[in-house]
Amino acid sequence: xxAVRKYRPKPSQIxxxxxxxxxxxxxxxxxxRPAEGEDRPGGIVYRYAIEDDTPCGLTxxxxxxxxxxxxxxxxxxxxxxxxxxxxxxVEPVVREATxxx
Numbered sequence: 440x441x442a443v444r445k446y447r448p449k450p451s452q453i454x455x456x457x458x459x460x461x462x463x464x465x466x467x468x469x470x471x472r473p474a475e476g477e478d479r480p481g482g483i484v485y486r487y488a489i490e491d492d493t494p495c496g497l498t499x500x501x502x503x504x505x506x507x508x509x510x511x512x513x514x515x516x517x518x519x520x521x522x523x524x525x526x527x528x529v530e531p532v533v534r535e536a537t538x539x540x
Contacts (some may be wrong), residue, residue, distance in 0.1 A: 453524060455536040457502065464499035464507070464537060468522050481505045485521050492520050502537060511537075 456465045465488075474495050476484040482500040487493065497518055499507060507514045515530035522529075 446508050448493060453522065453529065453532060455532045457537040462501055464533075465496070465500040466499070466518050466522075466533075467496040468524075469495065481507070494523065497521055508537065 452469050453494040454465075454467050457463070458465070471497060473489045474486040475489060476486050476498065478484055482502065482505045483501065485494065486496040486498065488495040499505070499514070502508070511534055512526075512530060515533045516526050518524070518533065519526040519529040
């Protein structure tokens with residue numbers, strides 16, 4: 440992946456949804472748009488917008504299976520770092536969406 444510029448999204452721009460049936464956490468910034476993914480360890484998939492290669496979200500496959508519920512602060516930091524957000528904005532939203540905390 441090419442280097443991407445970071446910016447600080449507003450908290451309202453970050454959405455987090457957890458699908459318990461399939462154990463997948465979806466994190467997006469702004470409106471949905473076509474994207475490509477980069478697989479990382481722990482079920483993390485970094486999403487980059489096709490149009491400009493900027494970070495536009497993450498998918499966490501096997502959120503509970505990969506034991507992210509035992510390390511919500513670490514998960515929030517991964518999300519915040521990828522999206523260029525403040526971890527204090529992201530952590531409460533992650534905890535609420537997944538009932539991790």
